[in-house]
Amino acid sequence: MDSLSFSGICRYRVSPSTRLGFDQSNHINDGFSLGNKASFDRKQDRQGLAITRVASPLKRAIVPSLEKETVPDQNHVAWTSVRQERWEGELVVQGEIPLWLKGTYLRNGPGIWHIEDYNFRHLFDGYATLVKLHFENGRLIAGHRQIESEAYKAARKNKKICFREFSEVPKHENFMAYVGDLAKLFSGASLTDNANTGVVKLGDGRVVCLTETQKGSLVIDPNSLETLGRFEYSDSLGGLIHSAHPIVTDSEFLTLLPDLLNPGYLVVRMEPGTNERKVIGRVNCRGGPAPGWVHSFPVTEHYVIVPEMPLRYSAQNLLKAQPTPLYKFKWHPESKAFLHVMCKASGKIVTSVEVPLFVTFHFINAYEEEDEDGRVTAIIADCCEHNADAAILDQLRLQNLRSFNGQDMLPDARVGRFTIPLDGSPFGKLESALDPDEHGRGMDMCSINPANLGKKYRYAYACGAQRPCHFPNTLTKLNFAKKKAKNWHDEGAVPSEPFFVARPGATEEDDGVVISLISEKNGSGYALLLDGSTFEEIARAKLPYGLPYGLHGCWVPKK
Ligand SMILES: CC(=O)/C=C/C=C(C)/C=C/C1=C(C)CCCC1(C)C
Ligand SMILES: CC(/C=C/C=O)=C\C=C\C=O
Ligand SMILES: [Fe+2]
Numbered sequence: 001m002d003s004l005s006f007s008g009i010c011r012y013r014v015s016p017s018t019r020l021g022f023d024q025s026n027h028i029n030d031g032f033s034l035g036n037k038a039s040f041d042r043k044q045d046r047q048g049l050a051i052t053r054v055a056s057p058l059k060r061a062i063v064p065s066l067e068k069e070t071v072p073d074q075n076h077v078a079w080t081s082v083r084q085e086r087w088e089g090e091l092v093v094q095g096e097i098p099l100w101l102k103g104t105y106l107r108n109g110p111g112i113w114h115i116e117d118y119n120f121r122h123l124f125d126g127y128a129t130l131v132k133l134h135f136e137n138g139r140l141i142a143g144h145r146q147i148e149s150e151a152y153k154a155a156r157k158n159k160k161i162c163f164r165e166f167s168e169v170p171k172h173e174n175f176m177a178y179v180g181d182l183a184k185l186f187s188g189a190s191l192t193d194n195a196n197t198g199v200v201k202l203g204d205g206r207v208v209c210l211t212e213t214q215k216g217s218l219v220i221d222p223n224s225l226e227t228l229g230r231f232e233y234s235d236s237l238g239g240l241i242h243s244a245h246p247i248v249t250d251s252e253f254l255t256l257l258p259d260l261l262n263p264g265y266l267v268v269r270m271e272p273g274t275n276e277r278k279v280i281g282r283v284n285c286r287g288g289p290a291p292g293w294v295h296s297f298p299v300t301e302h303y304v305i306v307p308e309m310p311l312r313y314s315a316q317n318l319l320k321a322q323p324t325p326l327y328k329f330k331w332h333p334e335s336k337a338f339l340h341v342m343c344k345a346s347g348k349i350v351t352s353v354e355v356p357l358f359v360t361f362h363f364i365n366a367y368e369e370e371d372e373d374g375r376v377t378a379i380i381a382d383c384c385e386h387n388a389d390a391a392i393l394d395q396l397r398l399q400n401l402r403s404f405n406g407q408d409m410l411p412d413a414r415v416g417r418f419t420i421p422l423d424g425s426p427f428g429k430l431e432s433a434l435d436p437d438e439h440g441r442g443m444d445m446c447s448i449n450p451a452n453l454g455k456k457y458r459y460a461y462a463c464g465a466q467r468p469c470h471f472p473n474t475l476t477k478l479n480f481a482k483k484k485a486k487n488w489h490d491e492g493a494v495p496s497e498p499f500f501v502a503r504p505g506a507t508e509e510d511d512g513v514v515i516s517l518i519s520e521k522n523g524s525g526y527a528l529l530l531d532g533s534t535f536e537e538i539a540r541a542k543l544p545y546g547l548p549y550g551l552h553g554c555w556v557p558k559k
Helices: 016-020 037-047 150-158 175-187 315-319 391-395
Strands: 050-055 060-065 086-091 093-095 103-112 127-136 139-146 198-201 207-210 218-220 227-230 253-259 264-270 277-284 303-308 311-313 329-331 337-343 349-355 360-370 376-385 414-421 429-432 444-447 459-464 474-479 484-489 499-502 512-519 525-531 537-542 553-557
Touching: 103 198, 103 499, 127 150, 127 512, 175 315, 253 277, 264 303, 277 303, 277 337, 277 349, 303 360, 303 376, 315 329, 337 414, 349 414, 360 414, 360 444, 360 459, 376 444, 474 512, 499 553
Parallel strands: 198 553
Antiparallel strands: 050 060, 086 139, 093 537, 103 127, 103 553, 127 139, 198 207, 207 218, 218 227, 253 264, 264 277, 303 337, 311 329, 337 349, 360 376, 376 414, 414 429, 444 459, 459 474, 474 484, 499 512, 512 525, 525 537
16 A cells, blocks of 8 residues: 555654643644745744654655653643644554545544633634545545634734634723724624534535634635635625534535524524525524523424523623633523424424423434324434533633543533423423443533434434543443443543444444544544444554544545
């Protein structure tokens, strides 16, 4: 095989300031780009990084030479900035990649958490970083590139944060500048377009990186990872924010637009080949001063479920220059929690039930429950539920992530299963779909076989916990029928979202592979392939350097 061996060049030197801890600086491999030797050499002088250039069979790649040393836990590469303006190379595969696996796994996430000497606070603040794993003929080509958002470009140019990020706010020179910035907040001009949360392939083939601000919808090239430009919504629906996780299939793009002025949500749909979202319907909030945070939402075959979580957007916190413990949100237990069910075809709300308080980032799936006569009696909706405790948001502060000392710090989570009756009852149920001890009481970053979207399903893949830990550190396969989980764990490693790709022609729900990128405790990392059915490792491929933690991905099949 015409491949590059990266073994022996994965030498990772951490700058002295990094070794002292993250208060000073936590960035490595900062600021070089393919072919930009001058800028790279300057940085090399400043940070003492060693770089090796390697001739790739595909193109000339610059591989950072990261001197291997034992990295203490607080310097875990998962929470360390790695800047790669552009890198691509073939990886040596241990094990066997199935020949049917043809296409590109793209993963988005925050990968740079500093600008100059200023370190960001929260995991979600980092500048968007794309990683690709291209599988073909049993071979694996990886790539890594920064997303060129306006926020990222402006920060690099001006050497400071210029837009409002998840928790970071630009520092103002004087009071007038602060007032000016507030005015820009209402027009959206001061909000970030740092598209660091997910990446989706639209039905028409366009690939879009997303975050929670609408302006942070950026089109990228899935091969070169180049940022092609902003995805401009051509409708006049307005609003500034949306769900970070639209439901995307070959035939539609569904999302929620929270309305902060008149608390509620617009449920909208966009057809492939267009940039125009059309309103399906509107849900008015039943509680609270503002809509609940909608990072994600589930659908069934016929319905859209709109969650109204007691963790609500807060205009007051939005205006603050310093982050609050819940950032731009507020916990309103008195406002209660609701799930609204909207018919996709008519936009009518078929039921709206009060449910126990809950906290979730990610819904896993939902489906319609039928009686023996085929009548839909209830809707089941599953989510990664943080035991109605918003503390998880603050646990994702970088200082917490970088300060693991062996103590168990990860708040408990479970698969929360909502049952929404369709007989007009005013209340819905929330229970654990399986004993949370099955997955170490950690639960987030889930995926399913996309063929089962909105349908009764048996399996989900997610990150769980092997305790003590401070972050989900296992990959887990959940079997809802047996109420069992099977866990994969590599000591000290931080795995990213397990992403399921079905084998073409498969008839079993779990016939396929699960892809994850692993950041290891020694500063290195690898791409991992597990069998979707046995959940055993089938292949791994070491990366030439460890990757920072990433969030969500998508699959772009090769035509
Ligand atoms: C990375 C991730 O999962 C979430 C990112 C969320 C972001 C960037 C949210 C940004 C926001 C603003 C900049 C102002 C308005 C509120 C809010 C949508 C939280
Ligand atoms: C990584 C994460 C939660 C981990 C909790 O255990 C949430 C990410 C949310 C954004 O996509
Ligand atoms: Fe997410």
